[in-house]
Amino acid sequence: xxxxxxxxxxxxxxxxxxxxxxxxxxxxxxxxxxxxxxxxxxxxxxxxxxxxxxxxxxxxxxxxxxxxxxxxxxxxxxxxxxxxxxxxxxxxxxxxxxxxxxxxxxxxxxxxxxxxxxxxxxxxxxxxxxxxxxxxxxxxxxxxxxxxxxxxxxxxxxxxxxxxxxxxxxxxxxxxxxxxxxxxxxxxxxxxxxxxxxxxxxxxxxxxxxxxxxxxxxxxxxxxxxxxxxxxxxxxxxxxxxxxxxxxxxxxxxxxxxxxxxxxxxxxxxxxxxxx
Amino acid sequence: xxxxxxxxxxxxxxxxxxxxxxxxxxxxxxxxxxxxxxxxxxxxxxxxxxxxxxxxxxxxxxxxxxxxxxxxxxxxxxxxxxxxxxxxxxxxxxxxxxxxxxxxxxxxxxxxxxxxxxxxxxxxxxxxxxxxxxxxxxxxxxxxxxxxxxxxxxxxxxxxxxxxxxxxxxxxxxxxxxxxxxxxxxxxxxxxxxxxxxxxxxxxxxxxxxxxxxxxxxxxxxxxxxxxxxxxxxxxxxxxxxxxxxxxxxxxxxxxxxxxxxxxxxxxxxxxxxxx
Numbered sequence: 001x002x003x004x005x006x007x008x009x010x011x012x013x014x015x016x017x018x019x020x021x022x023x024x025x026x027x028x029x030x031x032x033x034x035x036x037x038x039x040x041x042x043x044x045x046x047x048x049x050x051x052x053x054x055x056x057x058x059x060x061x062x063x064x065x066x067x068x069x070x071x072x073x074x075x076x077x078x079x080x081x082x083x084x085x086x087x088x089x090x091x092x093x094x095x096x097x098x099x100x101x102x103x104x105x106x107x108x109x110x111x112x113x114x115x116x117x118x119x120x121x122x123x124x125x126x127x128x129x130x131x132x133x134x135x136x137x138x139x140x141x142x143x144x145x146x147x148x149x150x151x152x153x154x155x156x157x158x159x160x161x162x163x164x165x166x167x168x169x170x171x172x173x174x175x176x177x178x179x180x181x182x183x184x185x186x187x188x189x190x191x192x193x194x195x196x197x198x199x200x201x202x203x204x205x206x207x208x209x210x211x212x213x214x215x216x217x218x219x220x221x222x223x224x225x226x227x228x229x230x231x232x233x234x235x236x237x238x239x240x241x242x243x244x245x246x247x248x249x250x251x252x253x254x255x256x257x258x259x260x261x262x263x264x265x266x267x268x269x270x271x272x273x274x275x276x
Numbered sequence: 277x278x279x280x281x282x283x284x285x286x287x288x289x290x291x292x293x294x295x296x297x298x299x300x301x302x303x304x305x306x307x308x309x310x311x312x313x314x315x316x317x318x319x320x321x322x323x324x325x326x327x328x329x330x331x332x333x334x335x336x337x338x339x340x341x342x343x344x345x346x347x348x349x350x351x352x353x354x355x356x357x358x359x360x361x362x363x364x365x366x367x368x369x370x371x372x373x374x375x376x377x378x379x380x381x382x383x384x385x386x387x388x389x390x391x392x393x394x395x396x397x398x399x400x401x402x403x404x405x406x407x408x409x410x411x412x413x414x415x416x417x418x419x420x421x422x423x424x425x426x427x428x429x430x431x432x433x434x435x436x437x438x439x440x441x442x443x444x445x446x447x448x449x450x451x452x453x454x455x456x457x458x459x460x461x462x463x464x465x466x467x468x469x470x471x472x473x474x475x476x477x478x479x480x481x482x483x484x485x486x487x488x489x490x491x492x493x494x495x496x497x498x499x500x501x502x503x504x505x506x507x508x509x510x511x512x513x514x515x516x517x518x519x520x521x522x523x524x525x526x527x528x529x530x531x532x533x534x535x536x537x538x539x540x541x542x543x544x545x546x547x548x549x550x551x552x
């Protein structure tokens with residue numbers, strides 16, 4: 001198999017067995033969008049209005065359900081309705097990072113019941129393989145997929161070097177459920193020993209820290225452009241937060257326009273990558 | 277200053293500047309208990325009944341507020357009442373592990389509003405120093421304290437070696453807010469360069485994975501005894517979950533008796549440590 005980043009999203013969709021990975025790749029192809037928008041707001045009305053505005057332009061909506069002050073179970077119904085109306089995948093960015101028994105409860109239970117509505121979630125590999133098995137026990141029967149945080153885009157992150165290699169090895173041993181990584185570049189073949197053959201693996205790379213106009217914030221976040229991320233580094237999905245929703249949450253038309261600009265830049269970068 | 281694990285809890289309380297660290301050390305001394313109970317249940321009625329039963333015997337109650345299915349803000353009022361009635365510190369084991377901007381929202385906002393009621397919380401150091409500054413912006417003005425996860429008790433954890441050293445260095449640079457570690461042994465002097473003097477530091481060590489009767493579970497958790505943890509490894513607080521609350525959540529008398537046994541074992545180990 002050729003390197004996955006040289007293939008079309010549609011081709012990769014047919015090869016993936018995990019239902020959430022397949023759905024994401026098909027959605028990207030169908031909507032000509034590798035843009036994910038991260039909706040990091042604290043009021044449900046803003047949350048739903050922004051998602052309704054950018055929904056047609058994205059493959060995926062990334063949520064932090066635990067920052068919504070007026071959360072109730074009805075909000076989930078509305079989110080799921082929007083996901084059907086606009087045809088996008090939901091990714092709750094929970095960053096699970098506890099022992100297997102605890103993450104299984106955090107994923108399935110509590111007021112948020114993440115596993116019941118989020119197609120994709122993510123976890124830090126730091127607890128070891130039990131974080132994956134705990135989540136898989138809940139998520140696999142529901143057709144969910146997991147991303148591991150192999151790298152982070154923050155200054156001074158400890159997710160580097162051997163840590164990243166270990167994350168890839170953990171994913172490879174659990175590839176039925178682990179569909180890819182939150183990372184800054186491709187992870188193919190990373191962490192393989194000298195005698196191990198490179199496998200036919202196609203991990204999805206979703207990349208945060210994407211911005212067109214800013215280079216960083218006061219809290220250690222660092223930014224790169226869609227072209228750097230998709231074309232130069234072979235990542236699959238750009239995750240944009242404040243670059244899309246900005247500072248005036250009520251101006252949904254401006255938010256929609258910014259999303260369209262990112263969608264176009266991300267898609268052009270993908271076309272250049274696969275056609276070169 | 278002599279090594280902190282040779283000193284009495286009461287002496288250490290007078291030296292600590294962070295209000296949450298001081299409160300925890302004073303509570304341990306006053307109640308002759310270095311036992312923390314982790315109440316990992318999904319029903320509020322069980323949660324409150326167990327805390328009411330073990331409350332008199334513990335220095336600290338550790339919560340996973342996000343696994344409670346029938347959570348509402350009234351539950352927090354009841355938890356805070358119990359903390360006053362029985363004189364214990366509250367530690368929400370949230371394991372924050374995101375960028376600064378996000379953890380600040382997760383800590384202050386959402387339905388759980390953790391910063392408003394939890395004296396202590398914890399974070400993984402993997403995002404780098406911004407996870408601490410994001411949480412400190414919310415927690416310091418409220419007199420809260422943070423524990424970093426320098427190690428974990430699970431099989432195959434990536435929190436080891438250089439990762440642990442980096443965690444200690446991050447704590448040392450932020451010791452106004454970072455009061456200690458979730459770890460399996462003392463961290464004093466770890467990560468210091470050859471030319472750096474050992475500082476007068478006293479990080480609290482809270483240690484999970486403590487059990488008297490079992491050696492592990494099916495999901496990768498591993499156990500050690502209170503004597504191993506407190507006397508042999510110099511840790512400060514034993515965190516016990518299923519070892520105390522067991523499998524019959526309604527038998528609060530048996531739960532209370534098991535808590536008393538752990539309290540006694542933990543305290544005896546401390547007396548042996550400081551008197552030897």
